[in-house]
Amino acid sequence: MQILQEEFIRRRKIFFSYMRKNSVAIIAGAKETIRTGDSRFSFRQNSDFYYLTGFHEPDAIAVFHTMNSLGEYILFSRSASPMREMWEGKSVGQAGAVSEYKADSAFPIESFEEKLVEILEGSHFLYYTFNDDHRLDRQLFRTFKKIKNKRRRGGEVAECIFSSDLLLHEMRLFKSETEITMMSKAAQITVEGHLHAMKVIKPGLWEYQVQAEMAYAMSMQGMRSFAYEPIVASGSNACTLHYCDNVAILKKEDLVLIDVGAEYQNYASDVTRTLPVSGKFSPAQKAIYELVLDAQSAVIKMIRPGLAWDEMQKKVVDILTLGLIDLGLLKGKKAELIDKKAHLPFYMHSAGHWLGLDTHDVGRYKIHDEWRKLRPNMVLTVEPGLYISANNQDVEEKWRGIGVRIEDDVLVTEEGSKVLTERLPSTVKDIEALMLT
Structure with a gap:
């Protein structure tokens, strides 16, 4: 018994309807955790991330924005790697993120910070929960600084930040x-x-x-x-x-x-x-x-x-x-x-x-x-x-x-x-x- 992608699409539509116009939400997936040496604990996806995406791979970030009337879902994930697949199994890559997991667009996780500047420019509101992922927190702060510098030349940055928990956790209840x-x-x-x-x-x-x-x-x-x-x-x-x-x-x-x-x-x-x-x-x-x-x-x-x-x-x-x-x-x-x-x-x-x-x-x-x-x-x-x-x-x-x-x-x-x-x-x-x- 599997959860069909239609269920995750339905959830995202509701989530978009709760977001303010011209806003961005960033939800990070879980990372692999080392047990000892090069041995890892069994991977379990972050629940908020899974709720909206159904995506099971580690080191992924989902971005949702309402710059248009329908809303857009962007997935950043690991690229397909023949070497990693030989040891760990198949990754869907960016093509699979779109075809299998119904992302509107997908990019390698390495490009997240670069793309985030483009995504956040022009947004008025940001939904993000700080202190859950300190590395991602730092990426956001660097992005804010870049946008602030560009703002002097006409760029815009989110004027208000809300915890994404406020929306997601009510939905999940x-x-x-x-x-x-x-x-x-x-x-x-x-x-x-x-x-x-x-x-x-x-x-x-x-x-x-x-x-x-x-x-x-x-x-x-x-x-x-x-x-x-x-x-x-x-x-x-x-x-x-x-x-x-x-x-x-x-x-x-x-x-x-x-x-x-x-x-x-x-x-x-x-x-x-x-x-x-x-x-x-x-x-x-x-x-x-x-x-x-x-x-x-x-x-x-x-x-x-x-x-x-x-x-x-x-x-x-x-x-x-x-x-x-x-x-x-x-x-x-x-x-x-x-x-x-x-x-x-x-x-x-x-x-x-x-x-x-x-x-x-x-x-x-x-x-x-x-x-x-x-x-x-x-x-x-x-x-x-x-x-x-x-x-x-x-x-x-x-x-x-x-x-x-x-x-x-x-x-x-x-x-x-x-x-x-x-x-x-x-x-x-x-x-x-x-x-x-």
Whole structure:
């Protein structure tokens, strides 16, 4: 399943419509990153650049301008090189940038600074995000200086600079039908990986072996890479929110928190399940797990157009605080404990985040100091958790070292919401039934 160029053309048309007349936008692609010596990390394109171009090669820059009524898309990229192709594979070159990626014109990346003077002359506005690419920043400053010198002889330079994020990140927040299809596929691949983990987990496995099992199952479904560094955290490791070492042995009496998601066509899934290594929850584990599940289920039921973002966190804190009181982990009145943020030693993150090309996707949560309201075609995670430190001497020993998070991917629809990962079991009954078969 591929994203057709028509989708990127559609996005560029919208982007042009948001740009001011006589303006230029510059979006840089990602560069290759050295791992060690002459060995490189696997290349992953910059999400903003990919969103508008679909172009997968490193060291490219896209320029968009509205000097005419239709707008023009110019792509600067590596030239085709027989020597590099012999070692690294084919590059599309400038001809391919036009024929395959539908650029209006294309030039070698080496000519970017020279051409930029011509492009920026006469423009009134520039859309560009500084500090993301310091080399490109310096090229722009040199170009400004050249234009300023020419301006004394009649040249013009952009009179106002805006961050390109202002336009692009609002666009990316609302998913198209194509994007929803890709994210649904990423979600289903992720579900298959978690289902496989539920079937193979047993005492004595290493955390990294669980990761390897999931990588195999998900790759067989079409995953090329994880959406983020996998978390397979058993025992008290689950109380470290972004534990990625994955080097402990699974013990029979422990839970294992698995936060693993697939990337498909650059789109992320982000899913967490917490499982009993033995296949059966202990009474204390079950109590904490079901409290977290109650909070997650309540939030998912709330999701609909018009819901303010902070209402989800308020609901989670309300349910978790009351539950912690009932279990004896907190003492006092619920309202007072909420005011004092007494939940923070046990639950210290938000109820979720935007999801898309990035795992923690772009898009503002507040607009003019007011919490954003959900709208159709937004995609978010819902992921409450409880983490009871193994060193917490204020709670009974049976609770210490228990870490639970439950996370699903949710699409906001016209009528309410759709859980993209709903096929993955989340109740104690269903998880135990699957793990013990």
